Amino acid sequence: MTIFSRAITALFLAILFLLLAVSGGPLSGWDTAVASWFGEFRAEALDAARWAAVLTTIGGAYVTLGSALVGTLWLLVRRMPRRALLLAATVLLERLSVELMKDGFGRPRPEVENLPTSLAFPSGHAANSMTAFLAIALIAVPAPYRRPAILVALAVSFIVGATRLVLGVHWASDVFGGWIFGLLAVGLAVTIGERSAALHLEAQHDIVARHGTPVGKD
Template identity: 45%
Template sequence: MNRIFHPVTLVALLAIFLLAGFTGGQHNAFDRAIVDLLGEVRQEHPKFVSFTVIVTQLGSVYATLGLGFAAALLLAWKRKFRVAALLALTVAGERLALDGLKLAIGRPRPWFDENLVVTHSTSFPSGHSANTMAVFVAVALIAVPARHRSAAFISAIAASLVIGATRPFLGVHWPTDVIGGWSFGLLIALLAVVVGRRSAILADEAEHQIVGRHRPPVRQHEAS
């Protein structure tokens, strides 16, 4: 699992984010084709649309900030104050950075006669994708005990992928908005863990024992 923190991984995530930002949007043939196709699917499957509207709410600001700060409060209650501060700063910092990027880039959203969900900001990067990826992964890697961390990480990735996929399906984001959001959110979460380890806020010995299938050595008692 430690391989996900390799510099190559971080650089690759940044490259994906930049590529999605510079090439996507209303002038991108791939984005337009996918959005048009999903529009037809929505018309053919209205019941699935209703279900998707419910799923997408799991990536709302209330859900993501609520989960992130609840996990931070739980860590503080356990007297892990530095770890709690790291998680809270990661959640809040990612949100502020995302809002700044949206304003700076200003990519228009896809436009439809019927607004299936309410939107208030520009299109790139997708907030639902970025926020769920950053918060879910940060909670999994920072707040979850080491013995459950791998499973929590996989679950966090899967949940963010599902929630992010609802955005272009509902016609409120271009596919590259979502790809850029996922890469940005994961980059922020991984960087937070790297900073936590470098500053000794997070210790990875327990994780190494579990992921590497090692166990603490049995203490040998001298014969009396």
């Protein structure tokens, strides 16, 4: 993508994020309808709720931060310190931003049992899983394996976000907002990495033909 197309995409996502922030939540008919449907689903499909409780931990701090730490150490072992710094900074700053936005928007969660103590928008599990796993795929994974890694990262993040709806601890707009913010965070990180020469996302055919920057270089 060109810088212009990236800017247009980022602007569209940012506007959509703000629309979800100001129009979603307990006063939104769409959000409450989705929450009601998932409440009925949860009551009828107890096994699904149990599985959701297990799978949602993938988006928790232990897994996302642990995965980012492994990716950062892997890059350091491969003598790619700038990529390692970019990955670590992306994941940590995104998490901090999510917590600040939760307090800033102040949206209450749906009323269900065993609610987390933090506020609702955006969903931390959705945002943090999207950021951590997609950033690892783009920054730490070698070019020949990058495309499947991106697909896996997106799939895992979508599953994590869906579990928040099944468990009833977030509004749908929280989850969509989390995914969008994660995409924005990773997009910004990749752009900064490319502009600063810390990151070069080589096309796979360039690597095979040895026309691009070798995978092992920072």
